[in-house]
Amino acid sequence: MRAIEEFARWVKHSNLASKVPTDIDTLKNLSVLDLTKLKLRELPDCIGALENLTVLKLSGNRLRKLPESIGRLTRLRNIQCENNLLESLPDSIGSLTSLVILNLNGNKLRTLPESFYNLVNLTRLTIAANSLEMLSPSLARLRKLLYLSLDTNYLRELPDVFEPMHALYYLDLSFNELTTLPPSISQIVELETLLLEGNAITDLPALESHDMLIRLNLSDNSLTRLDFDISCLEDLKILSLDNNLLTSLPESICQLANLEYLSASSNELKSLPECLGDLSHLIELDVEDNDLTTLPGSLENLTALRNLYIDNNHDLKRPDIPSLEFCDVE
Amino acid sequence: MDAMQQRTICECGSKSVSQAVEIFQATDLPYKKAKKLVTGCSKTCCRRPLMALFNMIEFGEIDYEEIDFLIDQMNERQE
Numbered sequence: 001m002r003a004i005e006e007f008a009r010w011v012k013h014s015n016l017a018s019k020v021p022t023d024i025d026t027l028k029n030l031s032v033l034d035l036t037k038l039k040l041r042e043l044p045d046c047i048g049a050l051e052n053l054t055v056l057k058l059s060g061n062r063l064r065k066l067p068e069s070i071g072r073l074t075r076l077r078n079i080q081c082e083n084n085l086l087e088s089l090p091d092s093i094g095s096l097t098s099l100v101i102l103n104l105n106g107n108k109l110r111t112l113p114e115s116f117y118n119l120v121n122l123t124r125l126t127i128a129a130n131s132l133e134m135l136s137p138s139l140a141r142l143r144k145l146l147y148l149s150l151d152t153n154y155l156r157e158l159p160d161v162f163e164p165m166h167a168l169y170y171l172d173l174s175f176n177e178l179t180t181l182p183p184s185i186s187q188i189v190e191l192e193t194l195l196l197e198g199n200a201i202t203d204l205p206a207l208e209s210h211d212m213l214i215r216l217n218l219s220d221n222s223l224t225r226l227d228f229d230i231s232c233l234e235d236l237k238i239l240s241l242d243n244n245l246l247t248s249l250p251e252s253i254c255q256l257a258n259l260e261y262l263s264a265s266s267n268e269l270k271s272l273p274e275c276l277g278d279l280s281h282l283i284e285l286d287v288e289d290n291d292l293t294t295l296p297g298s299l300e301n302l303t304a305l306r307n308l309y310i311d312n313n314h315d316l317k318r319p320d321i322p323s324l325e326f327c328d329v330e
Numbered sequence: 331m332d333a334m335q336q337r338t339i340c341e342c343g344s345k346s347v348s349q350a351v352e353i354f355q356a357t358d359l360p361y362k363k364a365k366k367l368v369t370g371c372s373k374t375c376c377r378r379p380l381m382a383l384f385n386m387i388e389f390g391e392i393d394y395e396e397i398d399f400l401i402d403q404m405n406e407r408q409e
Contacts, residue, residue: 037395060396083399106378106403129378129403152378175377198374220374242362243372263362266372286362289372309363 003049277301340376
């Protein structure tokens with residue numbers, strides 16, 4: 001009881017009484033605590049007394065750490081702690097085994113404590129824009145993950161732990177320092193979105209088994225060619241290859257019967273496959289900023305095409321495609 | 331608030347936050363293309379503050395403090 005009273009005093013002392021209840025009985029049963037964007041620099045230890053919390057929203061503050069007592073909030077299912085200044089997590093975070101959703105985007109985390117991998121019920125984990133350099137092989141324990149975002153960190157390699165993550169459908173590894181992908185990536189059977197932008201990945205054959213992929217982003221990887229059979233990705237709808245060093249696209253790209261968005265801007269493309277007109281579902285084609293002198297005549301067969309970006313090539317003219325709503329040249 | 335609006339949002343293009351707001355508000359282009367109007371380059375630079383600003387304009391409310399925070403965060407990563 002004393003800790004709850006202490007928390008009520010902290011609320012009043014911090015001038016938060018208009019946002020957070022101070023009645024003791026209400027606090028005892030409080031399920032959702034929203035402290036978003038309140039310029040908080042620290043949380044009191046007595047927050048651990050709010051044992052009925054299921055949702056804790058802390059995003060947009062100036063928190064440098066979370067109190068060890070947070071480990072007492074074992075009913076928590078959702079923590080939102082985006083855009084703070086966290087440099088580490090308390091070991092006690094591993095006690096929050098009911099957590100399903102955890103958002104730590106935009107902090108300053110360099111490592112995660114080993115206890116973190118006790119959070120085996122997580123389905124949605126976002127730790128983008130931190131300073132992580134490595135992850136523990138214990139990541140394998142988070143086998144219920146559906147959504148994992150690790151973009152904008154300093155990861156040079158990943159532990160080879162993805163095989164048990166059968167349900168993972170979204171994986172964002174963009175803007176790290178990866179040069180290869182662990183073999184188990186190819187065993188994520190349900191993967192629908194794979195974002196690898198801004199790395200230096202050359203190990204593309206690992207992608208061939210992802211026949212469920214709907215969205216693949218390989219932009220900004222210094223790729224000189226696509227050295228895998230892209231036609232294996234038969235469900236693919238969105239393919240991004242911008243900012244690479246590609247001089248051509250493989251003919252097999254024309255077999256992606258479901259492709260709706262194809263983007264290969266800022267490469268060194270000298271020509272496009274003549275069969276590109278086979279992509280009957282294509283809605284948007286972006287080949288701006290390449291080395292193209294002509295467009296395939298078959299583009300006029302793209303009856304679904306609405307947006308076409310062809311500027312910054314060699315004097316290309318807008319093709320006659322009845323469905324076209326936008327083209328960046330006349 | 332004024333200082334936040336006058337702050338450079340990206341070294342590429344050297345546009346201020348308020349200039350970026352004007353550019354984003356004046357275009358119907360998607361983020362990837364609208365971003366080039368601000369930075370003048372094809373790189374994926376300054377992604378978090380620029381994309382956040384673009385999305386805020388789409389939703390109709392700009393949180394300048396959050397943009398300020400994201401610029402700080404970006405600059406610290408580059409140091």
